[in-house]
Amino acid sequence: MSSYPLIFCTVSGIIIRLALFRTSLPDWISLQPEVSTPLTSWERAMEGIALKEYMISPYAGDLFHETPLVLRILGFMTSFSDNTILLMFVGLDALCLILMVKIANLYGGYLLKKQAKEVKRYATDCDTLIIKTEDLRIIQFYVIVAFSLNPYSIAACLAKSTAVFNNLSILFIFYFMLKENEYLCYLFIAMSAYLSIYPITLCVPAAIFFMQSSKFRKNKISDTEMSYTDSPALFSYCRTVGLCVVMVAALIGFSAFLEGSWSFISSTYGFILMVPDLTPNMGVFWYFFTEMFEHFRMFFICVFQINVVIYTVPLSVKLKEHPVFLMYILVSLICIFKSYPSYSDVGLMLSLLPLWRYAFEYMRNSFVVACMYICTTVFGPILYHLWIYAGSANANFYFATSLAFSTAQIFLITDLLYAYLRREFDLENGFKHLIREDGTKKQVILD
Numbered sequence: 460m461s462s463y464p465l466i467f468c469t470v471s472g473i474i475i476r477l478a479l480f481r482t483s484l485p486d487w488i489s490l491q492p493e494v495s496t497p498l499t500s501w502e503r504a505m506e507g508i509a510l511k512e513y514m515i516s517p518y519a520g521d522l523f524h525e526t527p528l529v530l531r532i533l534g535f536m537t538s539f540s541d542n543t544i545l546l547m548f549v550g551l552d553a554l555c556l557i558l559m560v561k562i563a564n565l566y567g568g569y570l571l572k573k574q575a576k577e578v579k580r581y582a583t584d585c586d587t588l589i590i591k592t593e594d595l596r597i598i599q600f601y602v603i604v605a606f607s608l609n610p611y612s613i614a615a616c617l618a619k620s621t622a623v624f625n626n627l628s629i630l631f632i633f634y635f636m637l638k639e640n641e642y643l644c645y646l647f648i649a650m651s652a653y654l655s656i657y658p659i660t661l662c663v664p665a666a667i668f669f670m671q672s673s674k675f676r677k678n679k680i681s682d683t684e685m686s687y688t689d690s691p692a693l694f695s696y697c698r699t700v701g702l703c704v705v706m707v708a709a710l711i712g713f714s715a716f717l718e719g720s721w722s723f724i725s726s727t728y729g730f731i732l733m734v735p736d737l738t739p740n741m742g743v744f745w746y747f748f749t750e751m752f753e754h755f756r757m758f759f760i761c762v763f764q765i766n767v768v769i770y771t772v773p774l775s776v777k778l779k780e781h782p783v784f785l786m787y788i789l790v791s792l793i794c795i796f797k798s799y800p801s802y803s804d805v806g807l808m809l810s811l812l813p814l815w816r817y818a819f820e821y822m823r824n825s826f827v828v829a830c831m832y833i834c835t836t837v838f839g840p841i842l843y844h845l846w847i848y849a850g851s852a853n854a855n856f857y858f859a860t861s862l863a864f865s866t867a868q869i870f871l872i873t874d875l876l877y878a879y880l881r882r883e884f885d886l887e888n889g890f891k892h893l894i895r896e897d898g899t900k901k902q903v904i905l906d
Contacts, residue, residue: 464600473549485618488618495618499622501620508530526653533621558627581887588885605809606806609809611806611809629651639672644665648662661789731798734760741802749854787814843857
């Protein structure tokens with residue numbers, strides 16, 4: 460594929476962001492709860508920096524909830540002019556795009572190597588499912604389009620959402636994992652967990668990936684032939700988890716050293732876990748806990764927070780041979796079920812979706828999901844305005860939009876999971892099993 464469409468889409472995305480920064484749209488978007496959450500709001504970040512300049516701890520009140528390292532990065536950024544800050548956020552988006560393109564290229568090479576190892580177990584009549592080099596070239600283009608022209612990513616950039624730092628950390632995890640750079644991958648898992656806790660679950664797919672890589676280098680066996688529960692595998696898992704935990708502890712300790720106290724922990728991680736701020740957003744925590752009796756609150760907080768990580772174990776068992784896809788699914792679940800989700804998380808999830816374009820033909824609910832995304836994205840700001848400013852609606856209207864938006868994301872992930880596993884099933888069993896003796900088609904059910 461020619462490089463001109465890639466360059467055109469990249470430049471178009473940058474120009475759109477720069478042009479929209481010259482309008483009044485960023486001021487409006489920065490006030491929308493779908494984009495700016497109590498954790499990622501630029502206005503709250505400015506309050507924290509102002510308190511720091513007056514020698515007051517930004518964690519003393521209930522305004523600033525970013526980590527000390529991000530506080531210092533933001534403090535450095537605000538030392539420049541407003542126009543320079545805007546350019547910095549566009550530059551951070553450009554860095555995300557560069558990482559996504561590199562991830563697409565690396566993942567293409569990984570797929571071809573994985574396919575070469577496992578092709579001997581494929582059915583003889585599945586030639587149409589075999590991935591070819593030319594099939595992978597188009598993925599890079601779709602990734603660029605999915606991020607450069609993604610309205611969710613553009614909105615997050617215009618609002619100067621600090622979630623961009625977490626997105627960068629997650630992209631670096633994918634990049635260094637596919638580069639097989641073990642320690643840098645662990646470092647960015649730790650960095651991402653340091654920023655928002657939940658990505659600590661990503662050490663599981665990373666552990667599986669590097670265990671597979673190590674065993675293949677030693678024994679030259681495919682992912683389906685190796686043992687995932689023998690002593691070397693278990694040692695590899697423990698080593699990965701241990702290194703990630705140590706790195707997270709080191710980052711937290713360094714932050715305490717910079718701050719001179721441990722008070723930031725309750726204002727950052729305690730804030731994420733306990734969900735004290737019930738400002739409306741596109742998640743489901745806020746509405747549920749406004750209706751919750753106080754003596755039930757702790758129990759249901761545990762239930763909701765466990766919901767973010769509990770799928771890690773069954774998915775890891777089911778997708779142990781596909782750690783990169785497993786990591787994407789876990790990232791997507793974090794984006795959906797975290798306590799303060801935003802459009803920045805959705806933009807990241809959708810931008811990486813084209814990596815699995817080869818499984819799209821098996822997806823069954825694409826039209827329904829697309830309609831749900833469009834409708835909820837349009838109606839969200841409208842119903843919020845009617846509720847908060849016009850007074851002609853109530854919280855139920857906006858929550859219905861939030862719930863439908865979360866449902867759309869769940870439908871998308873479950874549909875992609877079905878499509879991926881169904882394609883793997885057809886690779887191993889071919890297409891003949893789908894036809895009965897009388898010529899009618901069988902139905903395949905996902906276990």
